[in-house]
Amino acid sequence: MDAIKVQPLVVNYKTLEEFKRFKEYGNQELSMLEDLQNNIIENNSTSPFFGIYYGSALIARMSLYKVPSKYNYYFEPRDEYLELWKLEVLPDYQKQGYGEMLVEFAKGYRLPIKTNPRVNSHGFWERMGFDKLSYDMERDLGENPLGWRPTGVEEQNAS
Ligand SMILES: CC(C)(COP(=O)(O)OP(=O)(O)OC[C@H]1O[C@@H](n2cnc3c(N)ncnc32)[C@H](O)[C@@H]1OP(=O)(O)O)[C@@H](O)C(=O)NCCC(=O)NCCS
Numbered sequence: 406m407d408a409i410k411v412q413p414l415v416v417n418y419k420t421l422e423e424f425k426r427f428k429e430y431g432n433q434e435l436s437m438l439e440d441l442q443n444n445i446i447e448n449n450s451t452s453p454f455f456g457i458y459y460g461s462a463l464i465a466r467m468s469l470y471k472v473p474s475k476y477n478y479y480f481e482p483r484d485e486y487l488e489l490w491k492l493e494v495l496p497d498y499q500k501q502g503y504g505e506m507l508v509e510f511a512k513g514y515r516l517p518i519k520t521n522p523r524v525n526s527h528g529f530w531e532r533m534g535f536d537k538l539s540y541d542m543e544r545d546l547g548e549n550p551l552g553w554r555p556t557g558v559e560e561q562n563a564s
Contacts (some may be wrong), residue, residue, distance in 0.1 A: 409457060409503075409506075411456070411457055412455065412458070413455055414451075414455060414463075414466065415452060416451070417449050420452070421437060426495060427493045428493060433491070453469060453470050454468050455507065455511075456507075457503050457506060459498065464497075465493065467490070467491055467492040467493070467511070469489050471485050471487060471516070477561075478541075479519050480519075480552070480561060481561045484516070485516060486518065487511055488519055488520070490520060492504060492507055512553065517553065517555065517558045518535075519552050520550070520552075521551070522549070537549070538550045538551065
């Protein structure tokens with residue numbers, strides 16, 4: 406079996422079928438499927454997802470977007486940052502380090518990371534060195550964002 410590692414996930418029918426096993430399956434996946442069916446994107450286009458395969462099975466994944474600096478309302482300096490979401494490890498594979506492997510991969514870009522955690526996962530994020538970003542009513546409506554900052558990056562003052 407290949408060494409277990411984080412890899413970019415391509416958009417194809419096989420990947421989208423694998424995505425159905427994850428709880429956080431929704432509009433993002435459905436719109437990728439539609440784009441594929443309508444030939445708007447090619448089979449094997451790169452997706453914003455990264456994942457871990459165990460043998461031929463996708464067992465963990467996350468979506469990771471680079472947000473342009475002009476939309477950076479969170480970190481100082483106002484450079485680009487990463488938005489991490491849909492981090493999920495399939496139940497049989499939890500607590501074996503795969504979640505951490507994905508987060509470490511994201512940290513490897515040396516950009517600040519923002520995430521909006523699921524209920525009950527705060528302990529994990531704390532363990533990964535993520536802090537609560539101060540809550541800004543207009544900016545954060547419906548979210549309780551957490552952030553990780555590489556050295557030299559601060560949180561923007563929430564207005
Ligand atoms: C939250 C999630 C992404 C973590 O991934 P994982 O692969 O299970 O976590 P890891 O094995 O990489 O854990 C890394 C560290 O975080 C800790 N940790 C993991 N989940 C935790 C949790 N819910 N609370 C506190 N600590 C947690 C681990 O014990 C480990 O610490 P250690 O290095 O001291 O042993 C994964 O469990 C998941 O997808 N869960 C889906 C459901 C969910 O959100 N559950 C939350 C708990 S109900």
